[in-house]
Structures are given as C-alpha cells and as structure tokens.
Amino acid sequence: MKKISFIIPCFNEEGNVKQLFKEICEVTTSLKKYKFEFIFIENGSTDNTLNNLIKLKKDDPSVKILKLSRNFNMDGGIAAGLNYTDGDAAIIMTADLQDDPLIISEFVTKWEEGYNQVYGIVKTRPGSGLIRKLNSKLFYFIINKFSDGLVPIGVSDYRLVDRKVIDSVKSMKEFNRFYRGFFSWVGFKSIGIEFSRRERYSGVSKATTLSVLTFALKGIFSFSNRPLRLSIFLSVITSLISVTVLVSQTFNWITKGVPFDGFGTLVGILLLLISLLFGALAILSEYIGLIIDEVKNRPHFIIDEEF
Numbered sequence: 001m002k003k004i005s006f007i008i009p010c011f012n013e014e015g016n017v018k019q020l021f022k023e024i025c026e027v028t029t030s031l032k033k034y035k036f037e038f039i040f041i042e043n044g045s046t047d048n049t050l051n052n053l054i055k056l057k058k059d060d061p062s063v064k065i066l067k068l069s070r071n072f073n074m075d076g077g078i079a080a081g082l083n084y085t086d087g088d089a090a091i092i093m094t095a096d097l098q099d100d101p102l103i104i105s106e107f108v109t110k111w112e113e114g115y116n117q118v119y120g121i122v123k124t125r126p127g128s129g130l131i132r133k134l135n136s137k138l139f140y141f142i143i144n145k146f147s148d149g150l151v152p153i154g155v156s157d158y159r160l161v162d163r164k165v166i167d168s169v170k171s172m173k174e175f176n177r178f179y180r181g182f183f184s185w186v187g188f189k190s191i192g193i194e195f196s197r198r199e200r201y202s203g204v205s206k207a208t209t210l211s212v213l214t215f216a217l218k219g220i221f222s223f224s225n226r227p228l229r230l231s232i233f234l235s236v237i238t239s240l241i242s243v244t245v246l247v248s249q250t251f252n253w254i255t256k257g258v259p260f261d262g263f264g265t266l267v268g269i270l271l272l273l274i275s276l277l278f279g280a281l282a283i284l285s286e287y288i289g290l291i292i293d294e295v296k297n298r299p300h301f302i303i304d305e306e307f
Contacts, residue, residue: 005081006091007085009041021056037063037085038056040053040063043068043074044069066080066303068301068303068304074094077301099156099158110191118159119152152192156180157179168188177300
C-alpha cells in the first residue's frame with residue numbers, strides 16, 4: 001500500500017488545524033488504496049497551536065508533530081517535513097485552509113497517471129487587496145521571465161510531489177530555500193491544476209506587504225542571476241547616453257562657443273546615472289547577502305521536540 005504524507009507548516013494557527021484535519025480526512029477516507037500520515041510542523045507558534053495538534057494526535061496516531069525551536073518561516077517548515085517523511089509521495093499545503101483540500105483527489109489521480117509533480121495554480125485570491133494582487137502578478141511575471149519559463153505563472157507551494165522529486169530537492173543544500181523554484185528546477189513529469197484560493201478560515205494572515213515583497217525579492221535573487229545582467233545592460237545604456245551628451249556638448253562648444261548649454265539637463269542625467277549606480281550596488285548587495293548566508297552553512301531548521 002502506497003504511503004502519502006501531508007506536510008503542513010503551522011504558525012499561530014490554533015483556530016485552523018482542527019478544521020483543516022477534518023476536511024482533509026473527509027477527502028482521504030474515499031482514497032482507500034493509500035496509507036496517509038499527517039506531519040504538522042509547529043513553527044514557533046505563540047498561541048495554542050501545539051496543544052491543539054497534540055489533541056489531534058491523541059485521537060489519531062497517524063498525526064506526527066515536529067516542534068521547531070523557533071519560527072523558521074514557511075520554507076524552513078517545508079524543509080523539516082521533506083526531511084522527515086518516508087512516504088511514496090508528499091502533499092505540501094498551508095494550515096490556514098486557503099489551499100482547498102477538495103483538489104487532493106485530483107492531485108492523487110494525476111500522480112497515478114504518471115506525473116511526478118502535481119502543483120496548484122492559483123486562479124483567484126479572494127480577500128486579497130488590489131496592491132497584493134498586483135504584487136503577485138508582477139512577481140510571477142518577473143520570476144517566470146528570469147527563470148526562462150521554469151517557474152509557472154501563478155504556481156503555489158500547494159502540490160503533490162513523488163519520492164523521486166523529494167529526494168532530488170533534498171539533495172539541494174542551498175540555505176536560501178525557494179521551493180517553488182526548486183521543484184521547477186529538478187524537472188520530472190509535471191502538471192498544474194488550477195484552483196481558487198479560499199478565504200482564511202480563522203485568524204489573520206501573516207503575509208504583510210513587506211514580508212511578501214521580501215519573499216519575492218529573495219526568490220528572484222536566489223533563483224536567477226538575471227538582475228546582475230540587467231545592471232550590466234543598464235550600465236551600457238547609460239554609458240552610451242553619457243557619451244552622446246558629451247559629444248553633443250563638445251560640438252556645441254566648438255560651433256557655438258557655449259560650453260555649458262543645457263546645464264539642467266546635464267544635472268538630471270548625472271542624477272540618473274547616480275541612481276542607477278546605487279541600484280546596481282543594491283542588487284550586488286543582495287547577492288553578497290545570499291552568499292554570506294550560504295557560507296555560514298547553518299541548518300535550515302532545528303527540531304525541538306517530536307510528538
């Protein structure tokens with residue numbers, strides 16, 4: 001009998017875990033050919049999430065709990081779950097019930113058809129503001145272009161991955177984990193399934209505009225070196241503009257005897273060049289920061305207790 005593990009990172013989800021487990025079980029009871037285990041990663045919560053998970057485990061021994069020593073973010077929680085599971089496949093999902101459990105059956109069906117990865121593609125995001133939706137669209141557009149189409153537009157962490165995929169991703173030792181990129185990079189036969197994100201069942205979203213922007217930049221910089229090439233391209237363009245302006249001013253000086261014609265324009269161009277220079281330095285600084293993280297070689301997560 002094939003074993004499928006659910007990997008569910010939780011951070012301050014005391015009002016969601018019980019309902020999530022109930023809805024997942026309503027789906028898995030119809031999938032009688034498989035053995036299921038539920039790996040909840042308690043990611044440094046400050047509420048009663050752990051106590052509620054322990055209650056679930058007392059009622060169902062297939063529930064496993066990994067209590068991390070602090071909050072290692074979503075990617076740290078996923079890393080802990082992937083490292084722990086010994087199943088034939090794993091389903092990764094969030095604990096806030098925005099990842100609809102009803103499409104789990106479709107994931108499993110596609111897996112049995114021979115797909116090694118079945119990933120969710122977010123079609124709609126109810127409850128998200130206009131700025132958040134625009135940010136998401138911009139992020140996916142950029143990461144799709146910078147990865148040469150490897151990372152699909154709208155792809156989420158919600159997915160089923162085969163054992164081969166799990167082992168391949170586990171072999172990637174980077175400290176900065178961008179799993180949507182990792183899963184795309186390793187390849188294998190994959191297919192996407194569109195779904196509509198549900199509204200959060202309980203509690204408040206941890207995804208602020210700043211945290212989403214930080215995650216997006218980290219994903220782009222850790223998965224692509226295109227921004228460095230972009231800075232080179234901008235340097236070439238601005239150099240050409242500078243040479244053009246210099247030649248133009250020299251021509252005016254020779255023909256008209258006016259050495260400083262267009263002083264305001266020159267100041268504007270100079271400010272533009274300085275801003276582009278600092279932009280390139282900022283991009284370079286981000287990559288240096290990523291390199292420092294890698295050199296430290298710290299673990300992706302630390303397990304405090306197992307239940």
